[in-house]
Each structure stands twice: as C-alpha cells, then as structure tokens.
Amino acid sequence: MFKHLFGTSLPIIQAxxxxxxxxxMALAVNAVGGLGSLPAAMLSLxxxxxxxxxxxxxxxxxxxxxFSHTPPTPDAQREADWRAALAPYYAELGLELDAIPVGPxxxxxxAAAAALLAQVxxxxxxxxxxxxxxxLLAQVxATGAKILSTATTVEEAxxxxxxxxxxxxxxxxxxxxxxxxxxxxxxxxxxxxxxxVPQIIDAVNIPVIATGGIADARGVAAVLALGAVAAQVGTSxxxxxxxxxxxxxxxxxxxxxxxxxxxxxxxxxxxxxxxxNRIMRELGPMQAGxxxxxxxxxxxxxxxxRAEERGFTDxxxxxxxxxxxxxxxxxxxxxxxxxxx
Amino acid sequence: MFKHLFGTSLPIIQAxxxxxxxxxMALAVNAVGGLGSLPAAMLSLxxxxxxxxxxxxxxxxxxxxxFSHTPPTPDAQREADWRAALAPYYAELGLELDAIPVGPxxxxxxAAAAALLAQVxxxxxxxxxxxxxxxLLAQVxATGAKILSTATTVEEAxxxxxxxxxxxxxxxxxxxxxxxxxxxxxxxxxxxxxxxVPQIIDAVNIPVIATGGIADARGVAAVLALGAVAAQVGTSxxxxxxxxxxxxxxxxxxxxxxxxxxxxxxxxxxxxxxxxNRIMRELGPMQAGxxxxxxxxxxxxxxxxRAEERGFTDxxxxxxxxxxxxxxxxxxxxxxxxxxx
Numbered sequence: 001m002f003k004h005l006f007g008t009s010l011p012i013i014q015a016x017x018x019x020x021x022x023x024x025m026a027l028a029v030n031a032v033g034g035l036g037s038l039p040a041a042m043l044s045l046x047x048x049x050x051x052x053x054x055x056x057x058x059x060x061x062x063x064x065x066x067f068s069h070t071p072p073t074p075d076a077q078r079e080a081d082w083r084a085a086l087a088p089y090y091a092e093l094g095l096e097l098d099a100i101p102v103g104p105x106x107x108x109x110x111a112a113a114a115a116l117l118a119q120v121x122x123x124x125x126x127x128x129x130x131x132x133x134x135x136l137l138a139q140v141x142a143t144g145a146k147i148l149s150t151a152t153t154v155e156e157a158x159x160x161x162x163x164x165x166x167x168x169x170x171x172x173x174x175x176x177x178x179x180x181x182x183x184x185x186x187x188x189x190x191x192x193x194x195x196x197v198p199q200i201i202d203a204v205n206i207p208v209i210a211t212g213g214i215a216d217a218r219g220v221a222a223v224l225a226l227g228a229v230a231a232q233v234g235t236s237x238x239x240x241x242x243x244x245x246x247x248x249x250x251x252x253x254x255x256x257x258x259x260x261x262x263x264x265x266x267x268x269x270x271x272x273x274x275x276x277n278r279i280m281r282e283l284g285p286m287q288a289g290x291x292x293x294x295x296x297x298x299x300x301x302x303x304x305x306r307a308e309e310r311g312f313t314d315x316x317x318x319x320x321x322x323x324x325x326x327x328x329x330x331x332x333x334x335x336x337x338x339x340x341x
Numbered sequence: 342m343f344k345h346l347f348g349t350s351l352p353i354i355q356a357x358x359x360x361x362x363x364x365x366m367a368l369a370v371n372a373v374g375g376l377g378s379l380p381a382a383m384l385s386l387x388x389x390x391x392x393x394x395x396x397x398x399x400x401x402x403x404x405x406x407x408f409s410h411t412p413p414t415p416d417a418q419r420e421a422d423w424r425a426a427l428a429p430y431y432a433e434l435g436l437e438l439d440a441i442p443v444g445p446x447x448x449x450x451x452a453a454a455a456a457l458l459a460q461v462x463x464x465x466x467x468x469x470x471x472x473x474x475x476x477l478l479a480q481v482x483a484t485g486a487k488i489l490s491t492a493t494t495v496e497e498a499x500x501x502x503x504x505x506x507x508x509x510x511x512x513x514x515x516x517x518x519x520x521x522x523x524x525x526x527x528x529x530x531x532x533x534x535x536x537x538v539p540q541i542i543d544a545v546n547i548p549v550i551a552t553g554g555i556a557d558a559r560g561v562a563a564v565l566a567l568g569a570v571a572a573q574v575g576t577s578x579x580x581x582x583x584x585x586x587x588x589x590x591x592x593x594x595x596x597x598x599x600x601x602x603x604x605x606x607x608x609x610x611x612x613x614x615x616x617x618n619r620i621m622r623e624l625g626p627m628q629a630g631x632x633x634x635x636x637x638x639x640x641x642x643x644x645x646x647r648a649e650e651r652g653f654t655d656x657x658x659x660x661x662x663x664x665x666x667x668x669x670x671x672x673x674x675x676x677x678x679x680x681x682x
Binding site: 153154172173174186187188189191192193194195196198199202212213214215216218219221222223224225226227259260261262276285321322323325 | 494513539543557602
C-alpha cells in the first residue's frame with residue numbers, strides 16, 4: 001500500500017531532520033528505495049529551490065517537509081521573564097543579555113513556498129504542526145503532491161483526515177525532536193507509538209505511517225505488524241555520514257546520556273524530545289509562559305554557542321528519540337537497507 | 342520458546358491486577374492456554390493459600406505475583422505534609438483528618454509467603470519492584486518455580502539477569518498500574534515498550550516478555566515481531582466479567598477520559614499510570630516528599646471512599662494503560678483468545 005501511495009520499494013520514510021540534513025541524505029535514501037525527506041523549515045526560499053532542484057533531478061520519489069505553525073505574536077512579558085530565567089547562565093558564561101541576536105528562523109509554510117511547489121511539483125509534501133491555511137493547502141493539492149501530516153492523538157488524526165490528507169504519520173511520545181501536536185499540548189494525551197498507531201488506524205480510513213521509537217528492523221517489523229503501512233525513522237539517521245549532526249551531538253547519541261531523554265519546550269517554545277542536559281535538569285524540561293515557538297530559541301542560542309565552543313552541551317537541543325541504539329556511522333542508504341534487512 | 346518456558350500454548354500472560362482480580366480470572370485465562378496470574382500483594386496469607394489451592398487444582402500453568410518492595414519506614418514529617426496537602430479535600434467532603442484508618446495493605450514478599458510457596462509449588466512466580474532478599478529468592482528457586490521480574494530500564498534488566506531470573510518482563514512507560522521500577526525513579530529513563538524491548542533483548546541472554554500499551558492482537562503481533570517471547574496484557578482484562586473493577590472505574594475505562602492518563606505517585610507513593618482525575622490535575626501527578634509506598638494510600642483512602650459513595654472518582658486510582666480500547670465486557674478466556682486471533 002505504501003509502494004502504491006508513494007512509488008517507493010521500501011516501507012521506510014527517512015524523517016525530516018531540520019538543521020541536521022539536506023538533499024544529500026534524502027538522495028541516499030531515495031537511491032535504495034526508501035522515501036528520503038528534505039526538511040524545509042530552516043531553509044531560505046533560495047536554498048529550498050536549490051535543494052528541490054537537486055532532488056527532482058534524481059527522478060525518484062521524495063518528501064519535502066514544512067512546519068505549518070501560526071507565526072507567533074511577540075510577547076514582551078514572556079520574553080522578559082525568559083531572559084530573567086536565563087540571566088544567571090548569561091552571567092556565568094560572560095554573555096550580555098541585551099546583545100541577543102534574532103534566533104534561528106523556523107518559517108512556516110508560506111504563499112511563496114506554495115508558488116515554488118507549484119513550479120517544482122514534488123511527489124510528496126508533509127507538514128508538521130497541523131496543516132497550512134485551507135487556501136495554501138489547496139494550492140499544494142493542486143500540484144498533485146501526496147500530502148501527509150503528523151498526528152499525536154486520535155483527535156488530531158480525525159481532524160487531518162477530514163482535511164483530506166493522503167496519509168497520517170502517527171507520532172508516538174518516544175519520537176525525537178518536535179512533537180507534531182497542534183490541537184492540544186496536554187502531555188497526558190500523548191501516547192506511545194504502540195498505543196497510538198492501532199487507535200488511529202481504527203479511527204480513519206487512510207493509510208497510517210508510524211514514527212517514534214523505531215530504531216532498527218525489529219521496530220519496523222513491529223509497526224508493520226501493528227497495521228502501519230510504513231515506518232518513519234529519524235534518530236537512527238543522525239550518525240549517518242550525510243548528517244550534519246554536530247560532533248558534540250554525535251557523542252551524546254552514543255553515550256549513556258542517550259538513555260535519558262525528555263520532552264522539553266525550553267529550546268524553541270514547543271515540546272520536543274531530546275537528551276536531558278543541564279538546562280533541562282535545572283529549569284525542568286517544560287516551562288509554562290516561555291516565548292512562543294520558535295521565539296524561545298533566540299535567548300538560548302548565545303548560551304548554546306558559547307557553551308559548545310567550550311565543549312559543553314549544557315544549552316544544546318540534543319534531539320533524540322527514546323531509542324538511539326540504531327544510530328550507525330554509515331551512509332543513509334546502508335542504514336535504510338538495514339531497516340528492512 | 343514461551344511454551345517451552347511455561348508450558349502454555351499461547352504467548353500471553355494476563356497481567357496481575359492487584360485489587361481487581363483473583364483466581365477466577367486466572368483460571369479462565371489458563372483454561373484457554375494463556376498464563377493467568379494471581380496478584381498476591383493485597384491478599385492475606387490465608388486468602389493467598391486458598392487461591393493457590395484453587396489454581397493448583399486446575400492442573401494448568403499459572404503465575405503468582407508478589408510485590409518485593411522494602412517495607413517503608415514511617416516518616417512523620419512526610420505524613421504531616423501529605424495530610425496538610427489533602428486537608429482542603431477533607432474539609433470539602435466533611436471528613437476528619439485525625440480519623441484516618443490504616444491504609445490498604447500492600448505487603449511485600451515474606452518468609453511466610455516463601456514457606457507457603459515451598460508447600461504449594463506454583464509453576465511460575467513473578468515479582469514487581471525488583472526481587473526479594475537473596476535468601477528468600479533462593480527459597481523460591483528451590484521450589485522449582487520459574488521466576489520472573491519486571492524491568493523498566495536496560496540497567497534493571499541486566500541486574501535481574503545477574504540474579505538469575507528465568508525471564509524478564511520489559512515494562513514500557515505506557516503500562517497501567519504500578520511501574521516495576523526499582524533502581525531509579527528518574528522518569529526520563531522510562532522508555533516505551535517499542536523502544537525498551539529490543540534494547541533489553543540485546544542486553545540479556547534470557548527471554549523477554551513485553552508489557553505496556555498492548556491492547557489487542559495487533560499489539561501482541563507487534564511485540565512478538567520486536568523479539569519478545571510473549572505479551573503481558575493488563576488493561577484489556579479490566580472490563581472482563583471475572584474482574585472486580587468497580588462500576589466507576591469501568592465507566593472511566595470506556596469514556597473519553599481514558600485517552601488521558603499519566604504516571605502518578607499520589608495514590609500509593611510509587612509511580613503508577615492511571616486516568617487523569619481531579620486530584621492528579623490539582624496537585625500535579627507526581628509529588629516529591631509524599632509518604633513512602635504504600636503509606637501515601639492511607640490518607641487518600643477516606644477521600645476516595647466518600648467521593649465514590651457520591652459517584653465521583655476525584656480521588657480514585659483509575660489504573661489504566663495508554664490504550665484502553667482493548668477492554669471488552671467478555672470472559673477473560675474469550676479476551677485471551679482474541680489477543681492471538
């Protein structure tokens with residue numbers, strides 16, 4: 001069914017890893033019959049166009065992924081509170097709070113991106129954090145692309161199915177990086193992949209792809225047995241030769257520290273799973289009242305940069321799912337084949 | 342491998358549900374070829390002997406489960422703080438704080454229980470919260486029983502394997518009721534079943550049974566694909582005709598509320614997953630500094646009783662895993678067959 005949907009020979013989607021990989025990894029996955037993904041959230045329109053051109057030239061199915069959050073309204077009080085909470089760390093690292101530059105951009109899907117897609121016509125487009133506004137979504141649909149989005153609850157899956165997506169990515173609580181949550185941020189609604197996937201399959205009439213906690217061929221076999229048409233795998237790709245994962249992040253992924261992860265909103269303002277580090281321990285992983293996504297990232301960025309220069313990950317978002325044991329320092333093509341071998 | 346280990350024809354263990362079921366449910370599961378469990382933690386020695394006699398008479402393999410926690414040292418300060426936290430609820434319900442009776446007993450495995458096992462010789466004995474002291478464990482081993490215990494981390498699995506257990510029950514974070522955790526109570530170490538089971542399989546050389554989030558035949562197939570020799574299923578049995586689940590608890594399990602569960606220590610002092618209710622929302626599900634297991638239960642019990650008399654579950658431990666959709670009001674035998682059908 002997955003092959004029919006996307007034209008790939010393997011039931012594997014390489015999860016889009018924004019900031020970690022570009023077309024090079026996707027090409028490697030596509031080449032062996034998986035569905036490689038290009039994360040667009042942190043790319044300029046020019047970079048996106050260049051990357052899409054490369055992927056189109058390969059002539060294989062691929063996925064381009066966008067964030068579809070509502071752009072935040074700046075909140076001066078939240079920003080001030082957040083800076084106050086981080087002030088002791090700024091002092092410790094000899095940084096100036098009033099010199100915070102604009103944070104790393106995480107741009108939601110836009111009219112300009114939709115126009116680009118109309119031109120490029122990518123085979124598969126996936127969204128995280130719900131879907132873009134109806135008129136933008138209609139433009140994507142008009143390109144002929146298959147459309148995917150992420151659900152973290154049965155309610156979100158029903159909502160997405162009602163908007164006419166072609167398949168749903170059911171994201172379990174064990175997944176690394178940002179949770180696709182968009183209807184409720186109540187963590188008590190966030191189920192594991194094993195609990196979530198069959199409930200979503202029963203609730204909708206479209207194919208369901210499983211993601212979260214799938215590290216190797218056993219995990220893939222398990223979610224297929226559960227009824228998913230494919231597995232989306234992220235963390236396992238983070239040590240691949242095509243990944244731009246930082247040396248410090250790579251070291252964390254293969255250390256004992258990777259056994260301890262938590263869902264945190266400290267790094268961007270939205271819940272995302274990463275390896276527990278100093279700032280998560282000291283402030284607690286979830287903070288109410290921090291600047292809205294992605295604005296919380298701005299004040300954290302200088303701390304991260306300075307600490308990483310000194311070899312510390314105290315302020316780094318060490319994105320990882322609950323099972324990093326599938327990480328291998330091989331090409332993404334080889335890793336993909338191992339997921340079905 | 343599971344059949345070889347326990348002599349059952351189905352790779353299913355009915356999870357011991359203390360306070361919810363006795364030999365009647367276990368007999369029904371055994372009768373169709375599953376491994377029924379008798380939870381001993383809340384039974385007097387006399388009741389335990391009577392129940393074991395009934396199970397022995399059936400002539401089928403079964404499991405008897407014990408808690409193996411260290412009996413707590415009363416802590417007057419914690420008890421006082423806990424009563425102060427609950428005082429507004431006592432006032433609301435017209436109850437007297439100084440009239441708190443002794444709480445529901447949850448007795449750890451004892452020399453008397455070991456002596457009883459030596460006499461009865463049950464085929465399988467499982468433990469929760471680690472293992473009893475070495476001399477008691479040796480007595481159980483001398484009975485010829487297969488010995489199981491629960492691991493919630495790779496570290497716990499390695500520890501249990503080193504003590505010579507015959508198989509490990511890998512309990513994912515989605516499981517309902519008490520977490521078997523015994524080496525660390527750091528929730529960031531608690532993985533989902535999908536993430537945990539393959540990591541434990543790789544770490545030990547004994548069979549691994551999966552539990553947590555397994556609601557139906559798809560869930561069972563998934564954990565077998567993952568490499569588990571069997572699935573232990575709990576929540577799905579809670580609506581069975583043999584279950585003593587209260588009417589209020591039954592109603593909660595089939596309501597929308599069952600979509601929202603959390604790990605909480607409010608009801609007994611140890612982390613356990615249940616449906617989110619008023620007291621969990623208002624105090625937060627995890628409280629540091631409450632009386633040690635099972636002493637936190639004493640002060641909660643009168644609130645629960647009074648509220649339940651009035652039809653409310655505001656103070657009830659509504660144990661449930663993350664997937665209650667497998668609950669069916671049928672016999673435990675029929676439910677068991679459905680798990681492999």
